[in-house]
C-alpha cells in the first residue's frame with residue numbers, strides 16, 4: 001500500500017487535523033503516519049512515498065531526514081464552507097480585524113482571505129501597537145487569545161483544511177484513479193472553499209464523463225478494451241471480461257496477459273480490420289483503431305464483436321451450397337503465374353472483386369477464364385452465397401432458356417408438374433457465371449439483357465416478375481465485336497456485359513508461365529519433379545500453345561508417362577516437335593536425289609521400328625504397302641537419308657534406324673508441314 005508522512009515541527013492537534021483530512025479521501029488505500037521534526041535524531045529518515053509539509057520552510061529544515069525517493073508536497077490549505085458562510089454574512093464594507101500570532105502570519109491570513117474571494121470586507125491586519133476601538137468584529141485562525149478583549153464578535157476559522165489541488169497532486173502521483181477515491185474527493189470538495197474553482201469543476205466534470213463513458217461502454221454488446229500506446233490496459237467493459245473469462249482486475253496489465261500473442265500476433269503493430277479469431281469456441285471479429293493525442297500515439301481502442309451465431313449460420317449455408325455444388329472451386333491463390341502481364345491482370349481483377357459490377361472475361365480457350373470467375377466470386381462480399389456456373393454453348397436454345405430462367409407448372413411437354421426455378425433464381429444474392437456467352441442464342445440474349453437492366457426475371461410460361469440480386473460474370477473466347485458484325489451477338493447486351501472487361505492473355509504471350517506451369521502441373525497432378533533439357537525448354541517456349549493452359553496440362557500428362565527424371569526431346573509429343581525446324585531444304589534435297597515418296601515410305605517403316613530394320617525387311621514391308629522398290633534402290637535411299645542425318649545405318653543385323661532429327665522430320669511432315677513448304681510442291 002502507498003504511504004504518506006505528515007511532517008510538522010512539534011506534536012499539535014494540527015497534524016491530527018491534517019491526518020483526518022487526508023483520510024477522508026485516502027482511507028483504506030493509503031497508510032498515513034505522522035512525524036515531528038523536533039523529535040528527529042541524526043540518522044533518522046522518513047521513507048514514506050509522499051511527505052506532506054505545512055510550509056516550504058519545514059521541507060528545507062527536514063531535508064536530511066527525508067529519503068531521496070520520497071516526494072515532498074507542500075500542503076495547500078483552505079477553509080471549510082461552514083466558516084466561510086459566517087464571514088460572507090458580514091455586511092459589505094464592514095471593518096474587520098484579522099488576527100494571527102505574528103505580523104507575517106497576519107498579513108498572510110489577510111492575503112489568503114482575499115484569495116478565497118472575501119473582497120466585500122475591509123480587512124485590517126492586527127498590529128498590537130494600535131488601538132482598534134472602532135472595530136467590533138475579528139477573524140482569527142485559532143488565535144482567540146490575541147484578539148483585543150473589547151471586540152464583541154470573534155470568528156475563529158480554526159485550522160485550515162487540505163485543498164483539493166493537494167489531493168489531485170497526490171492521486172496523480174500515486175496513479176490512483178478509482179471510482180471510490182473520486183467519489184470521496186468530490187464529496188470532500190463540496191465541504192470546502194477551494195482556491196481552484198476550475199480544478200474542482202473539472203474534476204467533477206471528469207468524474208461525470210467517466211461515469212458516462214463507463215455506462216456507454218458497458219451498454220455495448222461488443223467487448224471493448226482501451227490500452228495505452230504500449231498496449232497496457234486502461235479500461236475494458238463487462239462484455240470483454242465475459243468473453244475472455246476475466247475474473248481479476250487486469251487494468252495496468254499488458255494486453256498479451258489477456259489475449260495471447262498467438263491469437264492476435266499483429267495486435268500492437270497494425271490496426272486490425274475485421275480480423276476473425278476463435279477463442280474457446282467463440283468466433284470474434286476484431287477491429288482496432290489508434291488513439292492519438294496531438295498527433296502522437298496515445299493508445300489503442302479494440303472492439304470484439306461476437307459472431308459465433310453468424311458463423312454457425314454461415315457454415316450451415318455454405319454446407320448446403322457445397323452439397324448442391326454451388327460453391328467456387330478456385331481462389332486467387334489457385335491461379336499460378338510468374339508472368340508480369342498475368343500478375344497485372346490478377347491485381348486488376350482483385351480490385352474489382354469487391355464490387356458487384358458485371359464482369360466480362362475474354363481470352364482464348366483454356367487460358368483460365370473460368371478460374372478467374374471462381375476467384376472473383378470467392379473474393380467478393382457475396383462469397384457466402386451461391387456461385388452458379390453454366391456453359392451457354394452446351395445447351396440447345398429452349399433448354400438453355402428454361403435452365404436459366406426456370407419455368408412455370410405445365411409450361412411445356414416434359415416439364416416437371418410443379419415448375420422449376422432457374423439458375424438466376426438459384427444464384428440470388430450470389431454470382432451467376434455465364435461461360436461461352438458468345439454462343440448464347442439471340443432469343444436468350446434478349447432475356448439476359450432484361451436481367452442486366454432490370455434485375456428481374458420471368459420464368460418461362462409466366463408473367464410474374466421475380467426480383468433477383470446477383471452479380472453476372474460472363475466469359476467467352478469469341479471476338480464479340482466480330483459476332484456483333486455478323487449479327488449473332490446483340491450490341492446492347494455487349495455494352496451491358498462489358499462493364500468491367502478482363503482480357504486473359506494467351507499462354508504464348510506469357511512465356512514465364514510455360515515452364516513454371518509445366519513444373520507446377522507435373523508435381524501437382526503426377527507427383528513428379530523433373531528436369532527439362534535446354535532443348536526441351538526452348539521447344540516448349542517456341543510452341544504456340546493454341547489450347548493454352550489446358551493443352552499444357554495434357555502435354556504434361558503425356559510427358560509424365562513417357563519421361564523419367566529428365567525430359568529429353570524424344571519425350572515430347574509430336575505436335576510440339578513439329579515446330580522444331582523447317583525441313584524444306586531436306587525435302588528439296590530428297591526430291592533432287594531420289595524418289596521422294598519412296599523415301600517417305602522408308603522413313604515411315606523405320607519410325608515404326610525403333611530397334612532398327614535391315615534392308616531385306618524394308619523391301620518386304622514396302623512391297624506389303626504396295627510400293628515396289630529394289631534392294632539397290634533401298635541402298636541409295638538409305639545413303640541419301642544418312643547424308644541428311646535422318647537415318648543412321650549400321651552394319652550387321654542392326655540395320656538402319658531413325659535419328660532424332662528423322663523423328664522430328666516425320667512429325668513435321670505428318671503435321672502437313674511438308675505440303676505447305678516450297679520443297680513439298682517441287
Ligand SMILES: Nc1ncnc2c1ncn2[C@@H]1O[C@H](COP(=O)(O)OP(=O)(O)OP(=O)(O)O)[C@@H](O)[C@H]1O
Nearest residue numbers: 334335336364365366367368369370371477549550
Ligand atoms: N494460371 C493457372 N494456374 C493454375 N491452373 C490454371 C491456370 N490457368 C488455367 N488453369 C487450369 O487450366 C484449365 C483451363 O482453365 P479454364 O477452364 O479456366 O480456361 P477457360 O479460359 O475458361 O477455357 P474455355 O474458354 O475453354 O472454357 C483448368 O483446369 C484450370 O484449372
